[in-house]
Amino acid sequence: MPSSPAETLVVGAAPPVRAPARTEPRPPPPARTPRPAAVALLRRLRRVSGLVAVLLLWWLGTERGWLGATTPSPAAVWDAGVDLIRSGEYGEHLAVSLERVARGLAIGIPLGVLLGLLAGLTRSVEDVIDAPIQAFRMLPHLALAPVFIIWFGIGETSKTMLILIGPIFPLYINVLHGIRGVDNRLVEAARSCGLGRWGLTRRVILPGALPQIFVGLRQALGIGWLTLVVAEQTATTSGIGYLMTDAREFLRTDVMFVVLVTYALLGVLSDLLVRLLERRALAWRRGFTGT
Amino acid sequence: MPTPALSPSPPAREPAAHDGVRVHGLRRVFDGRVVLDDADLTIAPGEFVALLGPSGSGKSTLLRALGGLDPEAEGHIEVPGRSAVVFQEHRLLPWERVWRNVTLGVRGGDLRARATAALEEVGLAERADAWPGTLSGGESQRVALARALVRTPQLLLLDEPFGALDALTRLKAQHLVEALWEEHRPSVLLVTHDVEEALLLADRALLLGDGAIAAEFVVDIPRPRPLDHPELVRLRTELLAGLGVHAPAEHGRTA
Known part of the structure; x- marks a missing residue:
């Protein structure tokens, strides 16, 4: 180390073995570096391969009769799906279901975020609202379905309310913990730069909590679909849940499977959507220098 | 932070009429442990002051109080209106x-x-x-x-800003800070544990001990300062002694 006269002498006499011993502490490398196209393609194939394997197993299982006589093959499900789409029935029911979920999430997600923000930013609010929210969270909200029908009738309101409740909790918890997990040293530095409460919230606390908020969003969407299934099983004559109940009455297992596959696809699609949002909002995590 | 200057205990961070720092009777207690006790400090406009002291002696606490980052520090603090802090970690968002x-x-x-x-x-x-x-x-x-x-900034607060850098990078960063200071002439408080760094950069080196400034060393050496300047070597020994290091480092090392 050339920082003291005594050691400079030593360094001059021998090769400077000590100086390189301390390497500069680099920041952790960016989580993902842009990869060559071939590797990216391989990755994409790998991601699809699991799904393809499941389909193959399904097909093989029905061909060989492993899954019992009543299980339809993928081909039969495909045919049933095409028929349903052609008759317009599928689109109608799907639209109703999508509207229900959208309406529930459109209220539930902002509500969960708002509660999380209020509690995360202000201790006194947390003290007041945290205990009741935790208590409600522990209540399986799907068990509220019959109660909601009594309260809000058999119409759309009870369904919207049911779908609305579920997503509140994962968002509340993740927003709150995301905020509490923001590095206080960053907050302090930003404060020393003259940022006020609003500036701190907007430029430090919210962006810092964002990765965790996205986790909450993913969970919320999953719960939204789950609640839809339950909400559409009773007291309705529309929606893909009804399509399935109706098919059960007539032992149309192929139609039931069409609905099951629909649920799976909806889940995958909403996850993709969140991923897309994440990629845009959390670009800094990947170390992109921008394009 | 805009702390109202009404209550007697929190530090009144009023913008000083001149560029410079005046601290009187600064006191900070952490859970019953007195870290700063009646500490006084003055920094002239454009002066470069280094603050040294053993770990836990309250160097950073003093700096944080000046930066308005410690609402629980008690005493009279006068700082210029515009100050800026550089921490040991970069703390970039x-x-x-x-x-x-x-x-x-x-x-x-x-x-x-x-x-x-x-x-x-x-x-x-x-x-x-x-x-x-x-x-x-x-x-x-x-x-x-x-x-x-x-x-x-009229006051630049540096809290061990080179502490996490490797030796070569640190030398370059020290030169950069010196050049920037000579260009813009803010008052500087540099908290460091590196005696040489303090002597290379500062007009005055202060030693913190028992909760207050225990010793002062005026570094009157023309810049840029060579590390083997005899006055610097003498001050280094004195400062190290003040920090409790009485090692006869120069002897027996080259043998």
Whole structure:
């Protein structure tokens, strides 16, 4: 180390073995570096391969009769799906279901975020609202379905309310913990730069909590679909849940499977959507220098 | 922080009429442990002061009080209106691009141009659009310096800003800070545990002990200062002794 006269002498006499011993502490490398196209393609194939394997197993299982006589093959499900789409029935029911979920999430997600923000930013609010929210969270909200029908009738309101409740909790918890997990040293530095409460919230606390908020969003969407299934099983004559109940009455297992596959696809699609949002909002995590 | 100057206990951080720092009777207690006790400190306008002391002696606590980052410090604190802090860690927001980090909290127009100017001073203008996560430790710390500079501080508070850098990078960063100080002439308080760093950069080196300034060393050596300047070597020995290091380092080492 050339920082003291005594050691400079030593360094001059021998090769400077000590100086390189301390390497500069680099920041952790960016989580993902842009990869060559071939590797990216391989990755994409790998991601699809699991799904393809499941389909193959399904097909093989029905061909060989492993899954019992009543299980339809993928081909039969495909045919049933095409028929349903052609008759317009599928689109109608799907639209109703999508509207229900959208309406529930459109209220539930902002509500969960708002509660999380209020509690995360202000201790006194947390003290007041945290205990009741935790208590409600522990209540399986799907068990509220019959109660909601009594309260809000058999119409759309009870369904919207049911779908609305579920997503509140994962968002509340993740927003709150995301905020509490923001590095206080960053907050302090930003404060020393003259940022006020609003500036701190907007430029430090919210962006810092964002990765965790996205986790909450993913969970919320999953719960939204789950609640839809339950909400559409009773007291309705529309929606893909009804399509399935109706098919059960007539032992149309192929139609039931069409609905099951629909649920799976909806889940995958909403996850993709969140991923897309994440990629845009959390670009800094990947170390992109921008394009 | 805009602390109202009404109540007697919290420090009244009034903008001083002159550029400079005056601290009287600064006291800070952490859970019954007295860290700062009746500490006094003056920094003249444009003066470069280094603050040394053993670990836990309250160096950073004193600096944080000056920076208005410690609402629980008691005593009278007078600092200039514009101050800026550089911490040991760069503390850049990873989700803001470099230039947005530099202008964080700065009001007014044409922030981009001001950020570029500040980044040019630390030699990083071409990294203005990078994410902080892609910078090296030395670069990050230079951005943190730019973030302080862009505020044209009358008081620059440096809390062991080179502590996490490797030896070579640290030397370069020290030169940079000296050059910037000579250019802009803010008052500087540099908290460090590195005796040589203090003697290379500061007009005055203060030793913190028992909760107050225990000793003062005026470093009257022309700049740039060679490390083997006899006065510097003498002060180094004295300062080390003040810090409780009586090692006969120069003897028996070269044998």
